[in-house]
Amino acid sequence: xxxxxxxxxxxxxxxxxxxxxxxxxxxxxxxxxxxxxxxxxxxxxxxxxxxxxxxxxxxxxxxxxxxxxxxxxxxxxxxxxxxxxxxxxxxxxxxxxxxxxxxxxxxxxxxxxxxxxxxxxxxxxxxxxxxxxxxxxxxxxxxxxxxxxxxxxxxxxxxxxxxxxxxxxxxxxxxxxxxxxxxxxxxxxxxxxxxxxxxxxxxxxxxxxxxxxxxxxxxxxxxxxxxxxxxxxxxxxxxxxxxxxxxxxxxxxxxxxxxxxxxxxxxxxxxxxxxxxxxxxxxxxxxxxxxxxxxxxxxxxxxxxxxxxxxxxxxxxxxxxxxxxxxxxxxxxxxxxxxxxxxxxxxxxxxxxxxxxxxxxxxxxxxxxxxxxxxxxxxxxxxxxxxxxxxxxxxxxxxxxxxxxxxxxxxxxxxxxxxxxxxxxxxxxxxxxxxxxxxxxxxxxxxxxxxxxxx
Numbered sequence: 001x002x003x004x005x006x007x008x009x010x011x012x013x014x015x016x017x018x019x020x021x022x023x024x025x026x027x028x029x030x031x032x033x034x035x036x037x038x039x040x041x042x043x044x045x046x047x048x049x050x051x052x053x054x055x056x057x058x059x060x061x062x063x064x065x066x067x068x069x070x071x072x073x074x075x076x077x078x079x080x081x082x083x084x085x086x087x088x089x090x091x092x093x094x095x096x097x098x099x100x101x102x103x104x105x106x107x108x109x110x111x112x113x114x115x116x117x118x119x120x121x122x123x124x125x126x127x128x129x130x131x132x133x134x135x136x137x138x139x140x141x142x143x144x145x146x147x148x149x150x151x152x153x154x155x156x157x158x159x160x161x162x163x164x165x166x167x168x169x170x171x172x173x174x175x176x177x178x179x180x181x182x183x184x185x186x187x188x189x190x191x192x193x194x195x196x197x198x199x200x201x202x203x204x205x206x207x208x209x210x211x212x213x214x215x216x217x218x219x220x221x222x223x224x225x226x227x228x229x230x231x232x233x234x235x236x237x238x239x240x241x242x243x244x245x246x247x248x249x250x251x252x253x254x255x256x257x258x259x260x261x262x263x264x265x266x267x268x269x270x271x272x273x274x275x276x277x278x279x280x281x282x283x284x285x286x287x288x289x290x291x292x293x294x295x296x297x298x299x300x301x302x303x304x305x306x307x308x309x310x311x312x313x314x315x316x317x318x319x320x321x322x323x324x325x326x327x328x329x330x331x332x333x334x335x336x337x338x339x340x341x342x343x344x345x346x347x348x349x350x351x352x353x354x355x356x357x358x359x360x361x362x363x364x365x366x367x368x369x370x371x372x373x374x375x376x377x378x379x380x381x382x383x384x385x386x387x388x389x390x391x392x393x394x395x396x397x398x399x400x401x402x403x404x405x406x407x408x409x410x411x412x413x414x415x416x417x418x419x420x421x422x423x424x425x426x427x428x429x430x431x432x433x434x435x436x437x438x439x440x441x442x443x444x445x446x447x448x449x450x451x452x453x454x455x
Contacts, residue, residue, distance in 0.1 A: 011223075012223050012274065012275045012276065012399070012410070012419065013274075013275060013276040013279070013292070013293055013418070013419055013422060014274055014276045015274065015276045015277050015280060015293070015295060016222070016224065016272075016273075016274040016276070016277060017224075017271065017272060017273040017274065017277045017377050017378070018271070018272045019269050019270075019271050019378060020229070020269065020270050020271075020272075021229070021268065021269060021270075022228070022229030022230040022231070022268075022269060022270030027232075027233055028084050028267070029084060029087055029203075029233065029241070029267065030084055030087050030088040030091065030241075030263065030264065030267065031084040031085040031087075031088050032088040032091075032092070032260060032263075032264045034082075034085035034088070036077065036082060036085035036086055036088065036089040037089055039075055039077050039082060039085075040077045040089070042074050042075075043069070043074055043075070043076060043077050046068070046069055046072055046074045047065075050065055050068055050069075053068075087203045090142070090202045090203050091202050091203065091241075091244045091260060091263070092260060093142050093202070094140065094141055094142050094202040094244060094245075095244050095245055095256075095258055095259075095260055097141035097142050098141055098244075098245045098256045099245070099256050099258065099357050101141065102254070103247050103249075103254060103256065104138050104139075104444065105139075105247065105440075105443075105444055105445060105446050106444060106445050106446070107249060107445070107446055107447075107448070108122075108445040108446065108447040108448070109447075109448055109449075109450045110447055110448065110449050110450060111449075111450060112449050112450050115367075115447075115449045116432070116435075118447075119435040119436060119439060119447065120167075120435070122435075122439055122443060122445065122447065123163065123167055123435055123438065123439060123443075124167065126163055126442060126443055127160050127163050127164050127167075128160065129153055129156040129157055129160060130156075132151075132156040132159050132160055132163075132195075132199075133150055133151055133152075133153075133156050135199060135442065135443065135444055136150045136151050136156075136198070136199055137149060137150045138444055139199050139200055140199070140200070140202065142202070151198070151205065151206075155198070155205075155206055155207065158207045158208075159194070159195040159198060159199070159207065162191045162192065162194045162195045162207070163191070163192065163195055163442070165188075165191040166188045166189070166190075166191035166192035166195075166438075167188075169184050169185070169187050169188035169191060170184075170185065170188040170431075170434070170435065172184045172188075173185040173188060173431070174431050178411045178423075178424065178427060179400075179407070179408065179411065180400065181427055182393055182396035182397040182399075182400045182427075183397045183400055183401065185393045185397075185427070185430065185434075186390075186393040186394055186396070186397040189386075189389060189390050189393055189434070189438075190214075190235060190390075192438050192441075192442070193235050193236075193238075193239045193386075193390065194207050194210065194235070195207075195442055196239060196242055196386070196438075196441045196442055197210060197235075197238045197239055197242045198210075199441075199442055200242040200243060200441065201238060201241060201242035202244065204238065204242070210235065210238055211232075211233050211234040211235070211237075211238065212234065213232050213233070213234030213235070214232075214234050214235055214236055214394065215227070215231075215232065215233055215234025215235045215236030215237040215238060215239070216231060216234070216236040216237070216390075216391065216394065217231055217232070218394060218395055218398040219272065220398070220402065220403075222272070222274075223274065223275070223395065223399065224272045224273055224274050224275075224395070225272070225273050225278070225391045225394065225395050226270065226271065226272050226273075227240075227270075227271055227273075227391065228266045228267065228268075228269050228270050228271045228381065229266075229267065229268060229269050229270030229271070230270055231270055235390075236387065236390055236391070236394075237266070237267075239384075239386070239387055239390060240263070240266055240383070240384065240387050241263055241266070243259060243384045243441075244258075244259050244260055244263060245257060245258060245259055245357075246259055246363070246382070246384065247440075247446065248304075248356075248363060248371075249369070249446055250303075250304050250369070250371055251304075253304050253306075253315060255353070255356040255357060256357055257356070257357055257359060257361075257363070258357045258358065259382055261360070261380060262360075262380060262381050262382040265380045265381050266381050269381065271378055271381070273377075273378070273391070275392065275395055275396070276293065277377055278388055278391055278392050278395075279392070279422065279426060280293075280295070280297055280298045280299075280377075281298050281299060281362075281364070281374050281376075281377070281383075281388060282299060282364070282385075282388070282426075282429070283299040283364055283365075283366045283370075283372040284366060284367075284429040284432075284433065285297065285299075285422075285425065285426060285429060286299045286372075288421070288422055288425045289422065292418040292419075292421060292422045293418070293422075296324065298326070298374055298375040298376075298377065299364065299372040299373075299374055299375075300319055300320055300321065300324070300325070300326050300372060300373045300374075300375065301319070301320065301321050301370070301371075301372060301373075302317065302318070302319050302363060302371040302372055302373040303317075303318045303371065304316065304317055304318075304371065305318065307350055312352060312353075313352070313353040313354075314350050314351065314352050314353065315350075315351050315352075315353055315356065316348055316349070316350055316351075317335070317347075317348070317349040317351060317359075317361070317373075318343075318346045318347070318348050319331060319346055319347040319348075319349075319373045320345060320346040320347055321345075321346075322344060322345035322346060323345055325345070325346070325347060326347075326373065326375035327375065328340065328347070330375050330376060330379060331347050331349070331373075333360065333379055333380075334359065334360050334361035334362070334373075334376065334379070335349045335351070335359050335360070335361060336358070336359075336360060337358070338350065338351055338355075338359070360379070360380060360382065361373060361374075361376075361382075362374040362376040362379075362382045362383070364385050365385075365448075366433075367432060367433050367436055367448065367449045368448055368449050368450070369448035369449075385437060386437050386438070386441055389430060389434060389437070392426070392430075393430075396423075410423060411423060411424070436448070436449075
């Protein structure tokens with residue numbers, strides 16, 4: 001007779017999530033509402049005015065420059081009270097640069113037959129001090145173009161070791177039994193996350209300055225992940241904040257999506273989410289998820305094409321497969337101030353190319369570079385796909401570590417065939433895709449697998 005496991009484990013594929021207001025109070029990181037730019041501009045202009053004063057004029061101020069600034073009512077932008085506003089200012093500055101200039105990341109099509117060997121070569125090639133220093137300056141547009149800008153050798157060595165550890169743990173997970181696979185993969189993505197944060201986050205420059213906690217919480221009573229809002233900050237929250245833009249590349253179309261509103265919302269809302277909810281968002285899991293759970297996936301095919309308009313460049317976002325559509329409400333929220341229509345069983349949204357950064361859609365890419373529109377359960381928070389995998393591997397690894405008997409029952413098909421099959425299918429897809437995602441986050445390429453062989 002098959003052992004009966006507790007209902008909370010048996011129902012790990014249930015679609016449960018909650019969004020509650022839980023604004024962080026004691027550990028605020030960003031203040032996007034305060035106009036730090038004006039404070040900085042006034043200060044810098046006052047410094048220039050001071051330099052132009054004659055010595056006789058300067059002597060009128062007994063405290064020198066501080067006295068001059070005080071009389072002019074100019075505040076020092078380095079004051080600690082402006083720290084979180086400065087952080088937000090740096091993020092917005094980086095976003096402006098990314099929207100203004102073409103992405104330096106190059107598309108890299110890989111042969112479907114041996115692409116996993118190719119991605120292994122690519123991740124190994126990044127484990128080099130000079131390469132890491134170069135990529136840092138490439139990925140951070142506003143880090144500065146001078147010779148001494150960027151990170152030093154000591155910091156680059158730390159990231160190199162993180163990448164080496166992440167790669168070794170990934171292959172250990174791939175070669176190991178599913179009984180222990182989640183822990184290896186979680187530690188692997190965590191090690192890679194340290195490097196992703198330093199190479200991408202506009203306000204982080206050193207691994208040693210990152211919070212030491214996971215940055216999200218596992219809720220064992222309900223088998224859910226909790227993140228955002230007043231949850232403790234750490235690796236996950238830092239990783240989420242490392243992507244203030246999302247680069248969308250599709251055929252000859254390319255743009256940077258502005259995610260600053262998403263980052264702001266992340267620290268104002270606490271989210272609880274089940275494994276089932278997270279799996280429903282993955283394009284590669286769509287068919288299996290629908291078959292195993294009886295619920296429709298949240299991933300829908302998305303195409304972006306040039307509209308026929310001689311006066312201006314307009315892109316049409318076409319969502320759906322002709323038969324199944326996401327809810328119109330989430331589509332309208334995802335494309336605010338853009339007209340949504342229906343044509344041939346698809347939603348069609350016309351977006352001027354120069355306004356593409358304004359869309360709030362959650363868009364994922366499969367291994368072949370095909371796009372999916374995700375019916376986002378956490379709107380207005382747009383969860384980068386690498387963060388979604390971080391959450392899934394953390395929850396799976398916690399089940400494995402703290403409830404090994406229940407985990408064994410799940411993966412050994414002792415209770416629910418559907419649960420076992422979907423769990424196995426997730427890790428199979430994870431191992432095929434995760435290095436492609438990681439390369440998109442830490443390299444100078446956006447690799448995809450060429451159409452042809454099944455992958």
